[in-house]
Amino acid sequence: xxxxxxxxxxxxxxxxxxxxxxxxxxxxxxxxxxxxxxxxxxxxxxxxxxxxxxxxxxxxxxxxxxxxxxxxxxxxxxxxxxxxxxxxxxxxxxxxxxxxxxxxxxxxxxxxxxxxxxxxxxxxxxxxxxxxxxxxxxxxxxxxxxxxxxxxxxxxxxxxxxxxxxxxxxxxxxxxxxxxxxxxxxxxxxxxxxxxxxxxxxxxxxxxxxxxxxxxxxxxxxxxxxxxxxxxxxxxxxxxxxxx
Numbered sequence: 001x002x003x004x005x006x007x008x009x010x011x012x013x014x015x016x017x018x019x020x021x022x023x024x025x026x027x028x029x030x031x032x033x034x035x036x037x038x039x040x041x042x043x044x045x046x047x048x049x050x051x052x053x054x055x056x057x058x059x060x061x062x063x064x065x066x067x068x069x070x071x072x073x074x075x076x077x078x079x080x081x082x083x084x085x086x087x088x089x090x091x092x093x094x095x096x097x098x099x100x101x102x103x104x105x106x107x108x109x110x111x112x113x114x115x116x117x118x119x120x121x122x123x124x125x126x127x128x129x130x131x132x133x134x135x136x137x138x139x140x141x142x143x144x145x146x147x148x149x150x151x152x153x154x155x156x157x158x159x160x161x162x163x164x165x166x167x168x169x170x171x172x173x174x175x176x177x178x179x180x181x182x183x184x185x186x187x188x189x190x191x192x193x194x195x196x197x198x199x200x201x202x203x204x205x206x207x208x209x210x211x212x213x214x215x216x217x218x219x220x221x222x223x224x225x226x227x228x229x230x231x232x233x234x235x236x237x238x239x240x241x242x243x244x
Contacts, residue, residue, distance in 0.1 A: 013142025016131045017045040023064035025055030025081065026096060027073045031119075035068065038123050039130075050110050056084055059091075065137070066130055067093045069113075071104075079111060086112040090172050092133035092160050096121075106211070115199070136176075136199075147182045149242040153231060154182060166223040173198065174216050181230060181240035190237040213238055 012018040012143065022044045023145035029050070029199050036046045052073050059067070067085065071078035078095060085093060095116040096109045108116045115129050130193050147154040153162045159175050180189070180197035189197075191206040199208070213230060220228040231239045 003093075014117055017066070017127070017134065019045070020065040021045045021047070021062055021132060022130075023047050023049065023055065023058055023062060023067045024050065025049045025058075025067065025073070025078075026070035027051060031070070032222070034123075038127060042127065052078070054082040055081055059085065059088070064091055066134060067091055068130075069093055069095050071095060071097045071099075071108075072222075079107075082108075082111050092137055093208050094126075094129060094133060109173055109208075109212075110171060110215070112173070114173065132199075147179070149182075149185075151225070151243045152178070152182060154179060163220055163223045168203050168219045168223055170216070170219055174212060174219065177216055181238070182242075185240050186240050188233045188236050188239045189203070194238065196203060209238075 009024070017039060022039050024032055024039075024046055026035075026048075027050050032048050032050070039046050045229075047058050047064070053075055055067075055069070056076075056130055056153045058064075069078050069081060069085075073081075073198045076084075078097075082093060085091065089179060092114045093112070095113045096119060097104060097108065097116055100118045101208050107117055114133050117129060144156050144164055145155070147156065151163055154160070154175075156179065159172065161170050161175060161178060168174075168178075176198040177194065180194055183197075191209040194209050195206065198212075217228045217230060219229075229243060231241060233239055
Protein backbone atom coordinates (compact mmCIF):
# COMPACT_ATOMS: atom_id res chain seq x y z
CA UNK A 1 0.00 0.00 0.00
CA UNK A 2 1.38 3.40 -0.93
CA UNK A 3 2.20 6.13 1.55
CA UNK A 4 -0.56 8.21 -0.05
CA UNK A 5 -3.11 5.51 0.70
CA UNK A 6 -1.76 5.17 4.24
CA UNK A 7 -2.31 8.88 4.68
CA UNK A 8 -5.86 8.60 3.32
CA UNK A 9 -6.69 5.76 5.70
CA UNK A 10 -5.24 7.63 8.67
CA UNK A 11 -7.25 10.70 7.75
CA UNK A 12 -10.40 8.56 7.36
CA UNK A 13 -9.83 7.01 10.79
CA UNK A 14 -9.62 10.44 12.37
CA UNK A 15 -12.71 11.57 10.50
CA UNK A 16 -14.83 8.73 11.93
CA UNK A 17 -18.43 9.04 10.76
CA UNK A 18 -18.06 12.65 9.57
CA UNK A 19 -19.76 13.18 6.23
CA UNK A 20 -21.12 9.61 6.12
CA UNK A 21 -24.75 8.76 5.38
CA UNK A 22 -26.32 6.74 8.19
CA UNK A 23 -29.70 5.03 7.82
CA UNK A 24 -31.37 4.40 11.19
CA UNK A 25 -34.25 1.87 11.17
CA UNK A 26 -35.94 1.53 14.57
CA UNK A 27 -39.57 1.76 15.67
CA UNK A 28 -38.64 3.28 19.06
CA UNK A 29 -38.77 7.07 18.70
CA UNK A 30 -36.70 7.67 21.84
CA UNK A 31 -33.90 5.48 20.46
CA UNK A 32 -34.03 7.25 17.10
CA UNK A 33 -33.81 10.69 18.72
CA UNK A 34 -30.87 9.60 20.89
CA UNK A 35 -28.96 8.06 17.98
CA UNK A 36 -29.67 10.92 15.61
CA UNK A 37 -28.15 13.34 18.14
CA UNK A 38 -25.11 11.10 18.58
CA UNK A 39 -24.32 10.79 14.89
CA UNK A 40 -25.19 14.37 13.96
CA UNK A 41 -22.90 15.64 16.74
CA UNK A 42 -20.19 13.71 14.92
CA UNK A 43 -21.20 15.34 11.62
CA UNK A 44 -22.88 12.36 9.97
CA UNK A 45 -25.96 12.71 7.78
CA UNK A 46 -28.80 10.72 9.37
CA UNK A 47 -32.04 9.48 7.81
CA UNK A 48 -34.62 7.87 10.13
CA UNK A 49 -37.19 5.17 9.41
CA UNK A 50 -39.72 3.91 11.96
CA UNK A 51 -40.63 0.71 10.09
CA UNK A 52 -38.83 -1.86 8.00
CA UNK A 53 -40.80 -0.86 4.91
CA UNK A 54 -39.83 2.81 5.33
CA UNK A 55 -36.25 1.76 5.88
CA UNK A 56 -36.07 -0.16 2.61
CA UNK A 57 -37.56 2.79 0.72
CA UNK A 58 -34.93 5.07 2.25
CA UNK A 59 -32.21 2.56 1.33
CA UNK A 60 -33.16 2.81 -2.34
CA UNK A 61 -33.11 6.60 -2.24
CA UNK A 62 -30.07 7.55 -0.17
CA UNK A 63 -27.40 4.83 -0.76
CA UNK A 64 -26.22 4.87 2.89
CA UNK A 65 -22.68 4.20 4.06
CA UNK A 66 -23.97 2.46 7.21
CA UNK A 67 -27.28 0.97 8.37
CA UNK A 68 -28.34 0.71 12.02
CA UNK A 69 -31.13 -1.87 12.12
CA UNK A 70 -33.40 -2.84 15.02
CA UNK A 71 -34.44 -6.49 15.22
CA UNK A 72 -37.93 -6.15 16.78
CA UNK A 73 -40.23 -4.07 14.56
CA UNK A 74 -43.96 -4.44 13.89
CA UNK A 75 -44.34 -4.68 10.11
CA UNK A 76 -41.13 -6.19 8.75
CA UNK A 77 -38.83 -7.37 11.50
CA UNK A 78 -35.09 -6.78 11.31
CA UNK A 79 -34.37 -10.27 9.96
CA UNK A 80 -36.59 -9.79 6.92
CA UNK A 81 -35.23 -6.30 6.32
CA UNK A 82 -31.66 -7.63 6.56
CA UNK A 83 -32.45 -10.36 4.00
CA UNK A 84 -33.70 -7.72 1.57
CA UNK A 85 -30.73 -5.42 2.19
CA UNK A 86 -28.33 -8.26 1.43
CA UNK A 87 -30.09 -8.95 -1.84
CA UNK A 88 -29.36 -5.36 -2.86
CA UNK A 89 -26.07 -4.23 -1.35
CA UNK A 90 -23.11 -5.07 0.86
CA UNK A 91 -23.48 -1.85 2.90
CA UNK A 92 -22.31 -2.42 6.52
CA UNK A 93 -25.26 -3.32 8.77
CA UNK A 94 -25.05 -2.98 12.54
CA UNK A 95 -27.94 -4.78 14.28
CA UNK A 96 -29.54 -3.37 17.44
CA UNK A 97 -30.97 -6.16 19.59
CA UNK A 98 -32.60 -6.45 23.00
CA UNK A 99 -31.43 -10.05 23.38
CA UNK A 100 -27.95 -10.98 24.55
CA UNK A 101 -28.44 -14.69 23.80
CA UNK A 102 -25.53 -16.17 21.88
CA UNK A 103 -27.82 -17.89 19.35
CA UNK A 104 -29.42 -14.56 18.51
CA UNK A 105 -26.02 -13.02 17.88
CA UNK A 106 -24.88 -15.96 15.75
CA UNK A 107 -28.11 -15.74 13.75
CA UNK A 108 -27.45 -12.06 13.02
CA UNK A 109 -23.91 -12.69 11.81
CA UNK A 110 -24.87 -15.69 9.70
CA UNK A 111 -27.71 -13.72 8.11
CA UNK A 112 -25.23 -11.13 6.86
CA UNK A 113 -25.05 -8.52 9.62
CA UNK A 114 -21.59 -7.04 10.06
CA UNK A 115 -21.90 -6.45 13.81
CA UNK A 116 -24.47 -6.16 16.59
CA UNK A 117 -24.89 -4.36 19.88
CA UNK A 118 -27.24 -5.29 22.70
CA UNK A 119 -29.65 -2.74 24.18
CA UNK A 120 -29.00 -0.86 26.36
CA UNK A 121 -25.68 0.04 24.78
CA UNK A 122 -22.99 2.62 25.41
CA UNK A 123 -23.01 5.51 22.98
CA UNK A 124 -19.24 5.62 22.56
CA UNK A 125 -19.05 1.85 21.99
CA UNK A 126 -21.72 2.12 19.29
CA UNK A 127 -19.86 4.98 17.64
CA UNK A 128 -16.55 3.10 17.79
CA UNK A 129 -18.11 0.01 16.21
CA UNK A 130 -19.62 2.17 13.47
CA UNK A 131 -16.24 3.74 12.74
CA UNK A 132 -14.61 0.29 12.57
CA UNK A 133 -17.16 -0.89 10.00
CA UNK A 134 -16.65 2.23 7.89
CA UNK A 135 -12.84 1.91 7.99
CA UNK A 136 -13.05 -1.69 6.89
CA UNK A 137 -15.37 -0.81 4.02
CA UNK A 138 -13.00 1.88 2.76
CA UNK A 139 -10.05 -0.54 2.93
CA UNK A 140 -12.03 -3.15 0.95
CA UNK A 141 -12.94 -0.61 -1.72
CA UNK A 142 -9.25 0.26 -2.24
CA UNK A 143 -8.10 -3.37 -2.50
CA UNK A 144 -7.25 -5.10 -5.82
CA UNK A 145 -10.38 -6.06 -7.73
CA UNK A 146 -9.71 -9.79 -8.21
CA UNK A 147 -7.83 -12.75 -6.76
CA UNK A 148 -7.25 -16.14 -8.36
CA UNK A 149 -5.19 -19.25 -7.73
CA UNK A 150 -5.65 -22.78 -9.06
CA UNK A 151 -8.59 -23.40 -6.69
CA UNK A 152 -10.13 -20.11 -5.56
CA UNK A 153 -11.37 -17.11 -7.55
CA UNK A 154 -12.61 -13.91 -5.88
CA UNK A 155 -14.33 -10.97 -7.51
CA UNK A 156 -13.85 -8.36 -4.79
CA UNK A 157 -16.08 -5.74 -6.36
CA UNK A 158 -19.03 -8.09 -6.87
CA UNK A 159 -18.26 -9.95 -3.58
CA UNK A 160 -18.44 -13.30 -5.37
CA UNK A 161 -16.29 -16.36 -4.70
CA UNK A 162 -15.75 -19.66 -6.49
CA UNK A 163 -13.84 -22.80 -5.60
CA UNK A 164 -13.01 -25.32 -8.31
CA UNK A 165 -15.34 -23.39 -10.62
CA UNK A 166 -18.34 -23.67 -8.29
CA UNK A 167 -19.91 -20.77 -6.32
CA UNK A 168 -19.16 -20.72 -2.60
CA UNK A 169 -22.32 -18.74 -1.62
CA UNK A 170 -20.60 -16.86 1.19
CA UNK A 171 -22.14 -14.37 3.58
CA UNK A 172 -20.45 -10.92 3.55
CA UNK A 173 -18.48 -11.77 6.70
CA UNK A 174 -17.36 -15.15 5.34
CA UNK A 175 -16.29 -13.41 2.13
CA UNK A 176 -14.18 -10.90 4.07
CA UNK A 177 -12.58 -13.72 6.05
CA UNK A 178 -11.64 -15.61 2.88
CA UNK A 179 -10.32 -12.35 1.40
CA UNK A 180 -8.08 -11.90 4.44
CA UNK A 181 -6.69 -15.41 3.94
CA UNK A 182 -6.07 -15.02 0.21
CA UNK A 183 -4.30 -11.70 0.71
CA UNK A 184 -1.86 -13.47 3.04
CA UNK A 185 -1.22 -16.90 1.50
CA UNK A 186 1.01 -19.35 3.40
CA UNK A 187 1.15 -17.00 6.40
CA UNK A 188 -0.06 -17.99 9.85
CA UNK A 189 -2.68 -15.45 10.95
CA UNK A 190 -3.66 -15.19 14.60
CA UNK A 191 -7.31 -14.85 15.66
CA UNK A 192 -6.62 -11.22 16.59
CA UNK A 193 -5.19 -10.50 13.15
CA UNK A 194 -8.20 -12.10 11.46
CA UNK A 195 -10.59 -10.16 13.68
CA UNK A 196 -8.90 -6.92 12.63
CA UNK A 197 -8.92 -7.86 8.94
CA UNK A 198 -12.43 -9.32 8.62
CA UNK A 199 -14.36 -7.62 11.42
CA UNK A 200 -12.45 -4.33 11.39
CA UNK A 201 -11.72 -4.54 15.11
CA UNK A 202 -9.61 -6.95 17.17
CA UNK A 203 -11.67 -6.26 20.30
CA UNK A 204 -14.38 -8.84 19.58
CA UNK A 205 -14.44 -12.33 21.11
CA UNK A 206 -11.75 -14.51 19.54
CA UNK A 207 -14.18 -17.45 19.53
CA UNK A 208 -15.90 -15.82 16.55
CA UNK A 209 -12.90 -16.62 14.37
CA UNK A 210 -13.10 -20.35 15.13
CA UNK A 211 -16.84 -20.36 14.41
CA UNK A 212 -16.46 -18.54 11.10
CA UNK A 213 -13.48 -20.58 9.94
CA UNK A 214 -15.77 -23.57 10.48
CA UNK A 215 -18.52 -21.96 8.40
CA UNK A 216 -16.02 -21.15 5.65
CA UNK A 217 -14.69 -24.72 5.54
CA UNK A 218 -18.27 -26.00 5.29
CA UNK A 219 -18.89 -23.79 2.26
CA UNK A 220 -15.83 -25.28 0.54
CA UNK A 221 -17.12 -28.80 1.23
CA UNK A 222 -20.57 -27.83 -0.06
CA UNK A 223 -18.82 -26.81 -3.29
CA UNK A 224 -17.25 -30.27 -3.55
CA UNK A 225 -13.78 -29.37 -2.20
CA UNK A 226 -12.69 -32.13 0.19
CA UNK A 227 -9.16 -30.86 0.80
CA UNK A 228 -10.01 -27.42 2.23
CA UNK A 229 -6.93 -25.15 1.99
CA UNK A 230 -7.43 -23.48 5.39
CA UNK A 231 -5.23 -25.10 8.02
CA UNK A 232 -5.37 -24.82 11.80
CA UNK A 233 -1.92 -24.14 13.26
CA UNK A 234 -2.42 -25.22 16.84
CA UNK A 235 -1.55 -22.56 19.38
CA UNK A 236 -1.01 -19.86 16.71
CA UNK A 237 -3.98 -19.47 14.38
CA UNK A 238 -4.84 -20.38 10.78
CA UNK A 239 -3.11 -20.49 7.41
CA UNK A 240 -4.38 -20.45 3.83
CA UNK A 241 -2.33 -22.75 1.58
CA UNK A 242 -3.10 -22.25 -2.11
CA UNK A 243 -2.83 -25.47 -4.09
CA UNK A 244 0.48 -25.87 -5.92
